[in-house]
Amino acid sequence: MAYLIKGVSILGAAPTDLFIKDGVIAAPFEGAEVVDAGGLVALPGLVDVHTHLREPGREDAETVETGSRAAALGGYTAVCAMANTSPVADTAGVVEQVWRLGREAGLVDVQPIGAVTVGLAGKQMAELGAMASSAANVRIFSDDGFCVADPKLMRRALEYVKAFDGVIAQHAEEPRLTEGAQMHEGEVSTRLGLTGWPAVAEEAIIARDVLLAEHVGSRLHVCHVSTAGSVEVLRQAKARGVRVTAEVTPHHLLLTDELAAGYDPVFKVNPPLRTRKDVEALRQALLDGVIDVVATDHAPHAVQDKECEWAHARPGMLGLETALPIVLSIYGPQWELIADRMSRAPARIAGLAGHGGDLTVGSPANLTLVDPSARRVVDPSELASRSRNTPYAGMTLPGRIVATFLRGEATVLDGKAVK
Numbered sequence: 001m002a003y004l005i006k007g008v009s010i011l012g013a014a015p016t017d018l019f020i021k022d023g024v025i026a027a028p029f030e031g032a033e034v035v036d037a038g039g040l041v042a043l044p045g046l047v048d049v050h051t052h053l054r055e056p057g058r059e060d061a062e063t064v065e066t067g068s069r070a071a072a073l074g075g076y077t078a079v080c081a082m083a084n085t086s087p088v089a090d091t092a093g094v095v096e097q098v099w100r101l102g103r104e105a106g107l108v109d110v111q112p113i114g115a116v117t118v119g120l121a122g123k124q125m126a127e128l129g130a131m132a133s134s135a136a137n138v139r140i141f142s143d144d145g146f147c148v149a150d151p152k153l154m155r156r157a158l159e160y161v162k163a164f165d166g167v168i169a170q171h172a173e174e175p176r177l178t179e180g181a182q183m184h185e186g187e188v189s190t191r192l193g194l195t196g197w198p199a200v201a202e203e204a205i206i207a208r209d210v211l212l213a214e215h216v217g218s219r220l221h222v223c224h225v226s227t228a229g230s231v232e233v234l235r236q237a238k239a240r241g242v243r244v245t246a247e248v249t250p251h252h253l254l255l256t257d258e259l260a261a262g263y264d265p266v267f268k269v270n271p272p273l274r275t276r277k278d279v280e281a282l283r284q285a286l287l288d289g290v291i292d293v294v295a296t297d298h299a300p301h302a303v304q305d306k307e308c309e310w311a312h313a314r315p316g317m318l319g320l321e322t323a324l325p326i327v328l329s330i331y332g333p334q335w336e337l338i339a340d341r342m343s344r345a346p347a348r349i350a351g352l353a354g355h356g357g358d359l360t361v362g363s364p365a366n367l368t369l370v371d372p373s374a375r376r377v378v379d380p381s382e383l384a385s386r387s388r389n390t391p392y393a394g395m396t397l398p399g400r401i402v403a404t405f406l407r408g409e410a411t412v413l414d415g416k417a418v419k
């Protein structure tokens, strides 16, 4: 299809017409399908470097297709699928399967992340080279869900991926400091009598890993940064020129540990929700660029894994369909900031060449149209995700994603997925 996006504001600029043909932003031409975009803002398609799609293995919680649909509805055109599936994505075969499922769904580009260690067990390095040279072209490797705790293994993995400009995305959690942990260690955990996950369990691993990355000259990416102390470690490492990037989730930018007080497991997540002081530090770090990107850590869970006793519930929350509204609610219409932290920088980290570009003639037509003046109440039953574990149920959030285009084809129109 060929489209004329009429009267759209590109990143908040004066309204203009945007033409799309043959998968790219085109020069003006006749005969296009007109999309009335008065009052809408065009952004480069969002890119998520941290998504859990659960396929293969937990198709009752999410599939590549349902997660892709949730992503498109959230304004995304590319997502990086975490490796903690069953079987684990630790071979060329599994990453190629996920990559192929993404192509078949055709709603976003699904870029598989490969595991660092066999079975995420932290003992033996997985076949990183085979995954890199597979059809899935893997560049990000992560044992997310678990920390690569062994420093020697972490060093070797960092060294190994240098050959193909890969990056190790670390879930920073010193396992000995978080045994039995249920929530952030602090005043609230003491009051509730829940075992705490101290901030230092994250900060100690980030400090170690930036030193390792510096030592071997490799790229490190830090997943879901959650504490003010982590921000300081990253600030110092970046000032020294260490090749480190970092992400923050929408929930760590908005929610605090006080929410655990009702023992509703929808608020249980790793790393845990922290304090107001941490939230403020994370917000500032994203503005400063000490934290490079917003990543959803979209973590769908089936009802029986979430609607149970707090201690038995799986950690994790949905994120794809609410990420942009949450960021808008915090930062307001800072479109340049949003485009950089949610599209340009994540595309660069993931090495996704066709994404995160400027919406200029000749570039791939990966974009999303947002109505910043609309407000919506989050209704879990309306989400496209197969799971329902959103912590934002009932909240009124700004911004409605009206349309999304992947290589010039609409994946979302009128706020609805086209397939």
Ligand SMILES: NC(=O)N[C@@H](CC(=O)O)C(=O)O
Pocket (backbone or CB within 6 Å): 052, 084, 144, 145, 146, 171, 268, 269, 270, 271, 297, 299, 300, 314, 315, 316, 317
């Ligand atoms: N964030 C979570 O609480 N859970 C994630 C794993 C992870 O990101 O660590 C999951 O896979 O469910």
Ligand SMILES: [Zn+2]
Pocket (backbone or CB within 6 Å): 144, 145, 146, 171, 223, 224, 270, 271
């Ligand atoms: Zn994690």
Ligand SMILES: [Zn+2]
Pocket (backbone or CB within 6 Å): 050, 052, 082, 144, 145, 297, 299
């Ligand atoms: Zn995760």
